[in-house]
Amino acid sequence: MLWMLLLGAMFIHGYSWTNHWAASQAHTYSLHGRWDEAIPFWAWTIWPYLALNLLYPLTFFLCPTRSALRRHALAIALVQAACMLAFVCWPTGNVRVLPQPEGASGLLFAQLRAFEAPFNMAPSLHAAVLVVVWQAWRQSLQANAAAVRWLWHGTCGLILISTLTTWQHDLLDVLAGLLVGGLALWITRCMPTSRGPDG
Template sequence: MSSISATRFSSLRWQPVPCAAATSAAYVTLYALSNQLTSHRTDVGAGVFDWERSIPFIGWTIVPYLSIIVFFVGAFFVDTDREALRRHVLRLAIVLLVSLLCYAAFPLRYTFERPRTEGFIGVLFELLGHCDMPYNRAPSLHIGVLVLLWARFAPVLRGVWGTALRIWFALIAVSVLTTYQHHVLDVPAGVAVGILALLLTAPANHRYERPYRAASSSPWW
């Protein structure tokens, strides 16, 4: 009986719905806790270049910025490959944990004041303000997760949809700066953490191969 129960649990564990629920809960809880803890510290730095003040605030980019939530959840339902899902969850866990360790070791704060916004865009920023604080900076968790989402969606979206995905993901990447959520330093740090997670979890038969392969072959990740 115990063997049957263990088999059923193992089968359920790597299903999209429980994986999405558990991973989302972990992200929301641990990210919020990290923000709260950093807000009480007195050794929080800035990590900003003077020339960054020339980066414009573009209110409507809050839409692509928040759209990552849809892709985050949708990524658990991309295909029925249980091993690929397990690998995706592991990658998300690596990005989250490495980012949290960085936030604890090198606490940073966003320093620019966001202009006032109104209407629908203002409502979105207000909702974001209730869920986020100006800490948890480098690496950008938004960018780290975006790298993983690209690895998850790119193989299944080709042609027009693939082009649309590239454009929209580019908007999401830029939006972390134009919504005044992150400074420039946070972006390459987020990319590095995302790539690290991909490399650490690459399938064994691809781990030491070149990441860029012929278009006709299966993706290395």
């Protein structure tokens, strides 16, 4: 619970501050390419996009040992710190005119945009955190049936696609985020394993 609260506070305050920082800059950068123009806007994918906000805190209760929990918490801290450092050093903004859909999906978009302005694009923190969350749940579901495990992989795939189809990120933003998440897992995997009874 403590790790979840500390890292949740790091995300909320750090992301909000860097978002305002980017908004205050006279010029922001973008990795938007011509290929991004072919990606459609699907309003309904805001639901899987925001689902990560529910899965993220639950992962802290999946770790079977203290050692595993420390590794997971460090991976989350690494991706958040790395992405936020990039947001400050290289502020990025969304160059597209974002639609405002109607209905329930429109309400979710309105709530999302009340928290964050269209900045902090690259690397995609959403994609980076998703990599770590995917790994935590994947390990927890190892003993389950193959259908359950593939359902989890499909869910994460849909969340990843939603970062593009909600126009929250461009393709290169997402690829950069996946790289950050993968590096965080590699770094924490290289940590020495505790030999105590908990891990």
